[in-house]
Amino acid sequence: MADSSDKKPQGKPQPEEAPPQVRWDTSNLKSSYANVCNATSTREEVVLNFGVNEGWERTQREMDIQLTHRIILSPFAAKRLVELLNKLMSDYEARHGELK
Secondary structure: OOOHHHOOOOOOOOOOOOOOOOOOOOOOOOOOOOOEEEEEEOOOOEEEEEEEEOOOOOOOOOOOEEEEEEEEEOHHHHHHHHHHHHHHHHHHHHHHOOOO
16 A cells, blocks of 8 residues: 555645745945956856956057956856846847847
């Protein structure tokens, strides 16, 4: 005779759990401008460096870029960031036209 605890309840399917509510705490949020991003990675982390290129002359042979922020992510968080940015850019281009 089978144990009744192995059986799933019959009847209405159970509702899925609601996702957790996220409250964004912006009390320490700082805004910065960056027009340059550089990325590197190791097995354990993805490193994003952000900065500003103030020289825009196309004939420049050298340029100085001041890096101002470094964000270090796990590969899992980096993959979620890629998906988020792809969605964001698809929505942006749908509203404003394709970027070339």
